[in-house]
Every structure is written in structure tokens, then in C-alpha cells.
Amino acid sequence: MNGPLPFVDLASQQDRIRAELERRMGAVLAHGSYIMGPEVAELEQSLAAFARVRHVVTCGSGTDALLMALMAREVGPGDAVIVPTFTFASTAEVVALAGATPVFADVRPDTCNLDPEVIPLAVDTARAAGLRPVAVVPVDLFGLPAAYERIVTISAELGLWVLADAAQSLGASVGEMLVGTWGDMSATSFFPAKPLGCYGDGGAVLTDDATLADRLRSVRVHGKGSDKYDNVRIGINGRLDTLQAAILLAKLEVFADELVARHEIAARYGAGLQEVAGIVVPSCPPGTRSTWAQYTIKLDGDRDRVASDLRERGIPTAVYYPRPLHRQSAYAKFPRAGELAVSDALSQSVLSLPMHPYLATTDQDRIIDAVIDVTRSA
Ligand SMILES: *Cc1c(COP(=O)(O)O)cnc(C)c1O
Numbered sequence: 001m002n003g004p005l006p007f008v009d010l011a012s013q014q015d016r017i018r019a020e021l022e023r024r025m026g027a028v029l030a031h032g033s034y035i036m037g038p039e040v041a042e043l044e045q046s047l048a049a050f051a052r053v054r055h056v057v058t059c060g061s062g063t064d065a066l067l068m069a070l071m072a073r074e075v076g077p078g079d080a081v082i083v084p085t086f087t088f089a090s091t092a093e094v095v096a097l098a099g100a101t102p103v104f105a106d107v108r109p110d111t112c113n114l115d116p117e118v119i120p121l122a123v124d125t126a127r128a129a130g131l132r133p134v135a136v137v138p139v140d141l142f143g144l145p146a147a148y149e150r151i152v153t154i155s156a157e158l159g160l161w162v163l164a165d166a167a168q169s170l171g172a173s174v175g176e177m178l179v180g181t182w183g184d185m186s187a188t189s190f191f192p193a194k195p196l197g198c199y200g201d202g203g204a205v206l207t208d209d210a211t212l213a214d215r216l217r218s219v220r221v222h223g224k225g226s227d228k229y230d231n232v233r234i235g236i237n238g239r240l241d242t243l244q245a246a247i248l249l250a251k252l253e254v255f256a257d258e259l260v261a262r263h264e265i266a267a268r269y270g271a272g273l274q275e276v277a278g279i280v281v282p283s284c285p286p287g288t289r290s291t292w293a294q295y296t297i298k299l300d301g302d303r304d305r306v307a308s309d310l311r312e313r314g315i316p317t318a319v320y321y322p323r324p325l326h327r328q329s330a331y332a333k334f335p336r337a338g339e340l341a342v343s344d345a346l347s348q349s350v351l352s353l354p355m356h357p358y359l360a361t362t363d364q365d366r367i368i369d370a371v372i373d374v375t376r377s378a
Helices: 010-031 038-050 062-072 090-097 116-128 148-159 210-220 242-273 302-311 339-347 363-375
Strands: 055-059 079-084 101-105 130-134 161-165 186-188 203-205 297-299 350-353
Touching: 010 038, 010 242, 038 055, 055 062, 055 210, 055 297, 055 350, 062 090, 062 203, 079 090, 079 203, 079 210, 079 242, 079 297, 090 101, 101 186, 116 130, 116 148, 203 210, 242 297, 242 302, 242 363, 297 339, 302 350, 302 363, 339 350
Parallel strands: 079 101, 079 130, 130 161, 161 186
Antiparallel strands: 055 203, 186 203, 297 350
């Protein structure tokens, strides 16, 4: 009862779907098409139906998905791509890998997502640095969709295209709109701890644009043209393994159900913690459904003390992210749109609690009680 809890529980999920996992993996071992086997095409079709987009191009990771999207639009030297600084390294890394320059923008304090109103400032910042602003990459942090309606409108006015970093948010929605349908392309990740994860690395790009989908398929296999020894552009080796596609097909069967469970668990955290002094629970705008990839609270008090007191009680927590990218040595040289003060403040106050669809009510109550108890004294 009082032993340490897992932060993410992949074992319970595996118990639930073991028969289907073994059937799916056994089928791959039997046919032996380990690269681009039939499960890859089947997964792409199933994901397209799930997300209600026309084209899904799977690939080797979420990072590859972002990179392939930039390569498909031929982003390169002299181009600037606007990214939030409060994100995982991949979001900006791929811009630099493509030879372009990331321009860091701040996020909103309530949603932790890109502030649409700073996009014009980021465009000016890019131009002042002698760069050509071409795109913006909003991130759906913790599974909450960014403010796409506003972002897409402002971006269109400024001549920017939009690539959604939906690594944490596949399955989220705003009203009737699902993640994958905003902007020109969306990149997602199947890293094991993401809401839909495989047993290794994996990712996908979602788009309604057939021309972009064709280019993505070319970039994925070394820039192939009509056949694989015809190279029409620079590409990468970005394929998803057939075995990982098979695993994802087994997991996709329970994914919608797991999203409902995540939603209920987030609501229970909210009910238990929202009145507690010194804690701000995550906000989810009306009509928006997060995937709750993370349940991230903000603390007024001494966060590190709270985290270590919780660890002593067997409750793991995590900090996403302790340092915004503009404060990382590899990224400090890139242009910044303003002071980025919101991101700096968030990096000091955020704390993510255990979150997965198999979190038992009794365990969750134990977490809520412990959080209330240790924040009282922090
Ligand atoms: C996980 C993640 C990525 C990268 O995905 P990988 O599959 O690990 O390469 C990119 N952006 C964000 C916001 C992420 O959370």
C-alpha cells in the first residue's frame, strides 16, 4: 500500500493487451518484413482514421517527424522558425539540424503554450537578425493543444506556415477539431512514455496535403524519387520499424479508452487540488480536451523541497522542463523575442505528478493527500 508508485505504468497496460501484442508481434516474426512491412501501412491508415486526417507518414521518432516536416518544406539556411522556449529540445533542435535558425518565443502562464500575440515580435526579431521568418512550431505541451485558431490566423497574416509539435497531444481536441488537423503538418511521437507509445522510438507526421505527404515519404527514405536508387532530394533514414507498428496497432485498440481514463484522473486531481493554497492546477480552456500526457501543477513554494518530500513518501514527480531552451548552452546563441520571463518563471514552478490511465483511485488519493500535506510546509 505504501510502497513507491510508478510515474508511468506501462506494465498494467501490457497485461491488458498482452494477447493482442503477442499475436501482432508473432505475425511480424512470421512474415519477416521488418522494414516497411504491411503493419506500417495498416497503422498509417488506422491513425489517419483515428485522427481524421488524410495522410499519416510514420517515421523513426518524434524528432524525425519534426525534421522531415521541415525538410519537406525545404527549410534551410537563412530561414527563421519561431518556437516556444519552454519545450523539449527537439522542437528547436530540428530547426538547427535543417540549417535554419530557431527564434525563441515566450509562452502563456496559464496554458504553458506558445503565446500567439508574441509571433509578430518574433517575426521582427528574425528580420532584425537578417533572417527570413518562414514558419512557426507551436507545441501542445503536456497534451494541451496550443491556441491554434489564433496562431493560424496570425501566421497566415505574416506569411508563415505552421508545423504543430503534437508529440504529447495525439488524441486531443478542441470542439470537433482533433490534433493533426491544424496548420500544414503535425508531428507526433510514439516514445514509450507518450500517451500512445511503442516499445522503442517511433513517430509520425499528419497532414491533409497530398503533395506534402508524398514529399514526406520521399524524405523518409533518403529522398527517393520513383525508386529507392533515384534520389531527388536530401533525405534521411526515417522509417518506423514494422515491429513497432505492430505494437502500436495493438495499443491503438485501447487508446480511446485510455484517453477517457486520463481525463477522469485529471478531473480527480483537479477536484482534489484546486482549492489548495500555493498550488495552481493546470487549466484546460472550455471545449478543449487534453491528452493529459502530464498532469503538471504550479507551486508557489519551494518546489525542490516538495519533490523530495514526495519522493520520501514513495511518490515520484518530474520537472518538465527545469531550464527553457534559451538557457541551454547549445541554444543560448539563437535570437529571442523579448525577455521570455514567463518561461523562466514556469521552469521554476512546474511539477508533474504521476499520470497514466491505470492509476488506481486509492493510489491517486494517496498522491493528492501527500501533495496537500507537503505543500502546507513548503
Ligand atoms: C517527446 C517530444 C519530442 C520528441 O519525440 P521523440 O520521439 O523522443 O524524438 C518532441 N517534442 C516534444 C514536445 C516532446 O515531448
